[in-house]
Amino acid sequence: MGKVKEKNILVGIAFNAYDPITSQKTERPSEESVEQTAKEALTAVTELGYTAFILPLHKSFMAFLNRVKDLNADVIINLCEAFAGYPQLESNVAAAFELLGVAFTGNDSRTLALCLNKFKTKAILKQSGLPTAPAKILDSPDAKLDIPFPVIVKPNTEDASLGVHPDSVVRDQENLQKQVQRIIDIHEQPALVEAYIDGREFNVGVLDDGKPEALPVSEIDFSKMPEGQEHILCYEAKWLTDDILYTSTPPVCPAQIDDALKAKLQETAVKAFLTTSCRDYARVDFRMDKKGKIYVLEVNPNPDISLNAGYARALAAAGIEYKVFWQKMIEKALARKAKK
Ligand SMILES: Nc1ncnc2c1ncn2[C@@H]1O[C@H](COP(=O)(O)OP(=O)(O)O)[C@@H](O)[C@H]1O
Ligand SMILES: [Mg+2]
Numbered sequence: 001m002g003k004v005k006e007k008n009i010l011v012g013i014a015f016n017a018y019d020p021i022t023s024q025k026t027e028r029p030s031e032e033s034v035e036q037t038a039k040e041a042l043t044a045v046t047e048l049g050y051t052a053f054i055l056p057l058h059k060s061f062m063a064f065l066n067r068v069k070d071l072n073a074d075v076i077i078n079l080c081e082a083f084a085g086y087p088q089l090e091s092n093v094a095a096a097f098e099l100l101g102v103a104f105t106g107n108d109s110r111t112l113a114l115c116l117n118k119f120k121t122k123a124i125l126k127q128s129g130l131p132t133a134p135a136k137i138l139d140s141p142d143a144k145l146d147i148p149f150p151v152i153v154k155p156n157t158e159d160a161s162l163g164v165h166p167d168s169v170v171r172d173q174e175n176l177q178k179q180v181q182r183i184i185d186i187h188e189q190p191a192l193v194e195a196y197i198d199g200r201e202f203n204v205g206v207l208d209d210g211k212p213e214a215l216p217v218s219e220i221d222f223s224k225m226p227e228g229q230e231h232i233l234c235y236e237a238k239w240l241t242d243d244i245l246y247t248s249t250p251p252v253c254p255a256q257i258d259d260a261l262k263a264k265l266q267e268t269a270v271k272a273f274l275t276t277s278c279r280d281y282a283r284v285d286f287r288m289d290k291k292g293k294i295y296v297l298e299v300n301p302n303p304d305i306s307l308n309a310g311y312a313r314a315l316a317a318a319g320i321e322y323k324v325f326w327q328k329m330i331e332k333a334l335a336r337k338a339k340k
Contacts, residue, residue: 011045011052011330012073013038014093014104016080019059033239034079037306041077044323045330057093059084068102075333076104077326081302087116087159090302103337105329107301111277115301116157118192121276125296128275130268133197133287133295139190141177150196152232153179155187159300161235163187166245169196169230197287197295201233202255204269205283205303205314209328212273214266215314219255224248253313264294272299280329283311 015038018031038054045052053071057064057080068076076097083089095109107115115121122132134147137156145151149171155163163183170176176193183191201222205215222231225248237245255262269284276282276299283303288294303311307322315325 009050009075009330009334010071010073011050012055012068012071012076013041013045013052014055014057014064014068014076014078014080016082016093017056017058019085031082031085033304033306033309034081037079037304040307040322041079041305041326044326045077048323048327050330057083061096065096068100074103075330075337076102077329078104078106079302079305081159087162088157090116101337101340103333105326105333106280107278107282111279111301115276115282115299116159118154118298119156121299122296125272125275125299128271130272130275131293131295133195133297135192135194137190138180138193139184141180141184143180145176145193147193147195149176150198151176151193152196153183153191153193155183155189156192157189158187159302160304161233161238164232164234165236166230166232166234168234169232197289197297198231199290200288201231202257202265202286202288202294203251203283203310203314204265204286205281205311206269206273206278207281207315207318207320207325207328208273208279209332212270212278214269215311215320216254216317217257217262217265218251218253218310218314218317219257221250221252222248224250251310251313253310253317261288261292261294268294268296272296276301280332281305281311281325 015034042052042054055067078094080093081090083093091109091112094112097104098109119137122135125132136145150169152169168179170179180191201220203218206212207215220233236243237249240246272284273282278301283300285297286294287297305311312322
């Protein structure tokens with residue numbers, strides 16, 4: 001496909017802009033990274049020959065809708081991960097595009113809403129025969145837990161490791177209660193308490209360009225972590241680039257694993273993608289215990305898609321150029337609309 005055709009297509013790039021007033025509940029680095037992704041997507045699609053503009057979503061949804069209406073783009077690259085600092089409202093933005101009949105890239109509102117609820121997603125994966133760690137929702141620090149320690153305590157409906165910190169892994173009742181109370185107080189939601197899977201961590205991107213296929217497996221290398229630190233990708237390790245937890249958890253892609261494990265992870269990632277009705281792209285997070293059993297932690301239907309994050313790294317490892325990825329996604333979104 002040449003540039004002549006793309007030139008006639010107008011692309012809008014929607015993202016949630018960090019706003020210190022409305023985003024008090026979340027943390028700055030993860031929120032700001034979406035704007036960076038929007039700029040990278042803008043560069044990529046401009047290079048492809050499309051005419052593109054960014055569509056920042058601030059605290060007024062009405063102002064955003066007016067911007068969308070004024071631009072009247074043929075297709076929107078939807079990078080919105082939250083509204084007014086709430087990831088729980090991420091799916092509503094996609095739902096608005098659906099109601100407006102706008103073509104947009106990435107997952108639909110139903111899949112975004114489902115996967116943001118980790119416990120519900122796990123129930124569906126489990127029912128479909130996919131392995132997930134034993135888990136329970138605790139809505140009070142005094143609620144009874146029937147999962148043996150160690151466990152990890154995380155918010156049930158957040159993403160980007162929000163609410164996951166070095167002390168989220170607990171080994172006794174006192175710390176369990178403390179962490180559950182912290183989730184309730186700070187994140188205003190029940191805690192998801194999960195068996196702590198001690199072992200390696202993998203991520204598998206899935207790309208659906210006609211049919212879902214797994215990208216090369218990525219692994220978090222915990223070998224350089226300071227002594228005594230839990231081997232988890234907590235908020236500090238994911239976002240605070242100057243933190244020792246960030247610098248000591250480098251991703252390795254492709255992961256150094258044997259063919260059998262690679263096949264198992266990739267096959268499970270595609271099944272998880274299909275089970276949660278994903279489309280276009282998603283990333284599936286895994287842990288593997290010391291016996292070699294793998295567990296799906298979660299499905300990310302709106303993963304960090306910036307150039308320095310895992311999904312783009314996996315695309316590069318698969319030999320797929322970042323801009324070619326966006327071209328495929330734009331064409332898929334336009335084809336979905338044409339079909340309607
Ligand atoms: N059951 C678990 N066992 C071991 N580590 C876990 C478990 N659940 C979460 N983690 C750690 O916490 C990180 C964030 O958890 P995850 O469920 O992927 O939520 P999110 O990325 O949406 O914040 C994971 O990347 C992993 O390092
Ligand atoms: Mg994750």
